[in-house]
Amino acid sequence: xxxxxxxxxxxxxxxxxxxxxxxxxxxxxxxxxxxxxxxxxxxxxxxxxxxxxxxxxxxxxxxxxxxxxxxxxxxxxxxxxxxxxxxxxxxxxxxxxxxxxxxxxxxxxxxxxxxxxxxxxxxxxxxxxxxxxxxxxxxxxxxxxxxxxxxxxxxxxxxxxxxxxxxxxxxxxxxxxxxxxxxxxx
Amino acid sequence: xxxxxxxxxxxxxxxxxxxxxxxxxxxxxxxxxxxxxxxxxxxxxxxxxxxxxxxxxxxxxxxxxxxxxxxxxxxxxxxxxxxxxxxxxxxxxxxxxxxxxxxxxxxxxxxxxxxxxxxxxxxxxxxxxxxxxxxxxxxxxxxxxxxxxxxxxxxxxxxxxxxxxxxxxxxxxxxxxxxxxxxxxxxxxxxxxxxxxxxxxxxxxxxxxxxxxxxxxxxx
Numbered sequence: 287x288x289x290x291x292x293x294x295x296x297x298x299x300x301x302x303x304x305x306x307x308x309x310x311x312x313x314x315x316x317x318x319x320x321x322x323x324x325x326x327x328x329x330x331x332x333x334x335x336x337x338x339x340x341x342x343x344x345x346x347x348x349x350x351x352x353x354x355x356x357x358x359x360x361x362x363x364x365x366x367x368x369x370x371x372x373x374x375x376x377x378x379x380x381x382x383x384x385x386x387x388x389x390x391x392x393x394x395x396x397x398x399x400x401x402x403x404x405x406x407x408x409x410x411x412x413x414x415x416x417x418x419x420x421x422x423x424x425x426x427x428x429x430x431x432x433x434x435x436x437x438x439x440x441x442x443x444x445x446x447x448x449x450x451x452x453x454x455x456x457x458x459x460x461x462x463x464x465x466x467x468x469x470x471x472x
Numbered sequence: 473x474x475x476x477x478x479x480x481x482x483x484x485x486x487x488x489x490x491x492x493x494x495x496x497x498x499x500x501x502x503x504x505x506x507x508x509x510x511x512x513x514x515x516x517x518x519x520x521x522x523x524x525x526x527x528x529x530x531x532x533x534x535x536x537x538x539x540x541x542x543x544x545x546x547x548x549x550x551x552x553x554x555x556x557x558x559x560x561x562x563x564x565x566x567x568x569x570x571x572x573x574x575x576x577x578x579x580x581x582x583x584x585x586x587x588x589x590x591x592x593x594x595x596x597x598x599x600x601x602x603x604x605x606x607x608x609x610x611x612x613x614x615x616x617x618x619x620x621x622x623x624x625x626x627x628x629x630x631x632x633x634x635x636x637x638x639x640x641x642x643x644x645x646x647x648x649x650x651x652x653x654x655x656x657x658x659x660x661x662x663x664x665x666x667x668x669x670x671x672x673x674x675x676x677x678x679x680x681x682x683x684x685x686x687x688x689x690x691x692x
Contacts, residue, residue: 333540427526432493
């Protein structure tokens with residue numbers, strides 16, 4: 287007897303088992319919230335999207351076909367809903383979001399200070415990547431998704447997942463170099 | 473990386489190697505490459521640093537609030553209740569059976585779907601026979617080792633809502649490790665380490681006072 291697998295929980299949820307839903311909710315509530323937050327950049331919106339994801343899981347559990355891992359299915363739902371939420375926003379707000387994704391070339395005082403701390407500079411550069419690059423970095427490094435799982439969540443071929451990750455890391459190198467850290471790659 | 477700046481397949485795989493999400497074969501290939509190529513090993517250190525800092529960024533991000541918890545469960549509670557189509561024990565064992573397959577194995581081509589349906593029918597028949605024969609363990613004790621910690625067995629109150637169950641588990645820092653067994657009993661971990669009987673009894677008494685609980689007893 288061990289902790290129930292996600293597959294077991296989904297089957298129970300399909301039969302209306304609320305404790306199973308509570309277990310799945312506890313297991314994925316925070317990781318999915320943080321994944322969504324990286325897309326929508328707003329805690330309240332991220333919570334609303336997170337809620338939509340779990341209500342969808344509750345409603346659609348019976349349709350889960352096992353084509354992917356349960357967590358991959360849930361992250362796919364979360365990504366779809368988060369992007370829909372972004373699209374629904376006002377044009378001006380969208381512009382602000384895009385502006386937030388544009389690399390800021392200037393060194394603010396914080397950056398200048400951070401130059402003394404490689405880790406801090408790296409964190410700053412990670413947040414300066416474009417949305418696509420941030421997404422793949424997050425899925426691979428924080429959500430621990432395999433090439434196959436990341437491809438299923440984003441909806442792109444596995445080869446594209448690998449190249450996107452590579453180019454995200456290359457962009458990271460460029461950003462680091464602009465901030466005085468040359469890691470000699472690529 | 474070679475001098476033409478064309479990354480090798482191994483170079484592509486470094487992030488997944490650092491995250492521990494490669495297959496055994498791929499991981500062995502990366503390991504071997506890292507051992508024979510000091511430049512690659514040096515670049516891998518940056519990958520590890522990237523992973524560490526991406527983790528740090530996310531761990532510093534806020535967690536969802538109590539408001540979200542209440543809202544989600546209120547929405548779920550407002551939906552019509554579903555009736556179980558098959559017994560929980562039976563469905564769990566079917567799920568575990570299929571969970572043993574890799575997702576790719578379950579990519580449903582027509583032929584694979586036909587095979588799975590046939591398999592499922594066989595599993596159902598086998599499990600039904602076993603269930604009829606009374607081969608289930610009773611709810612009095614865990615059938616197998618559930619891992620370390622202190623445990624209770626409990627049944628939720630029939631009218632407990634999702635909000636109440638979620639709050640109950642969160643407030644008392646509990647985790648469901650198995651169930652429902654016969655009688656809708658769940659095995660719940662109440663502490664990460666084994667407790668003496670007196671301490672466990674005290675916890676049971678506290679849990680008994682929660683309206684989400686229908687029945688609770690210590691598992692010694």
